[in-house]
Amino acid sequence: MTLRAEGVRAALDGTEVLHGVDCQVPDGGWLAVIGPNGAGKSTLLRALAGLLPLAAGRIALDGEDPARMRRRERARRLAYVPQAPVMPAELTVEEYVLLGRTPYLGPLAAPGASDRAAAGEAMERLRLTGLTRRRLTTLSGGERQRAALARALAQRPRLLLLDEPTSALDVGHQQQVLGLVDELRADGGPAVVSTLHDLTTAGQYADRLVLMAAGEVAAEGPAEKVLTEQLIHRVYGARVEVARDSTGRPVVIPVRAP
């Protein structure tokens, strides 16, 4: 699966928010969308998911515009996990994760053995097996976030669009979830586009970064090129030092003004 967006312009309630954004993700790639609050990251993700009409430009998923796909067809190709997914309160974790199989079910058909297996595998990968019968309302924020991701994985998409997938997770679960996503995509699983606020994390998991500012792309490329003190200062107005971890990847350290 390859994703290509060119010259994407989009408005929300009449206000243009994306002013001509280009980005692409090759088969098996991971693109992290970073940028300050309000830069347009979530809006770009929704556009890539085919959920937002474009004022100009084009988005192609293996050559096809996701906005023109039938819902069911789109849900077989891509899974989109918004920052705050709507979760029907009365459902158990297992019932909710099984909803990820809906695009594969015939009309009125109940999930079959292969659907249960896909949902079971996704719950296992996200370490939710002890929670399968719990109602969604009883979950902690982080457990809910993992349930949303499990539902997306049960969909077996070719493209995974994740809006701040680890915002509610502690550092251990962050590494576990991002490591899992990375394993899946390296293993012939979905290509990934994720927004991430944590710049170090973005650079450690994604192979390319797109830095957005005020609805435009301010920089694009591998972490070493995008995560520089000058760029981060210019775009975020933040003082940072960029160090290297033992593998040579950039580590962004916010520093207090003297």
Ligand SMILES: Nc1ncnc2c1ncn2[C@@H]1O[C@H](COP(=O)(O)OP(=O)(O)OP(=O)(O)O)[C@@H](O)[C@H]1O
């Ligand atoms: N309905 C709307 N009408 C006009 N402007 C909107 C509307 N919804 C959002 N916006 C604006 O669009 C811009 C982009 O919002 P978006 O949610 O894509 O930003 P973001 O980069 O994901 O931000 P954050 O990091 O805070 O989540 C923001 O300035 C926001 O205020």
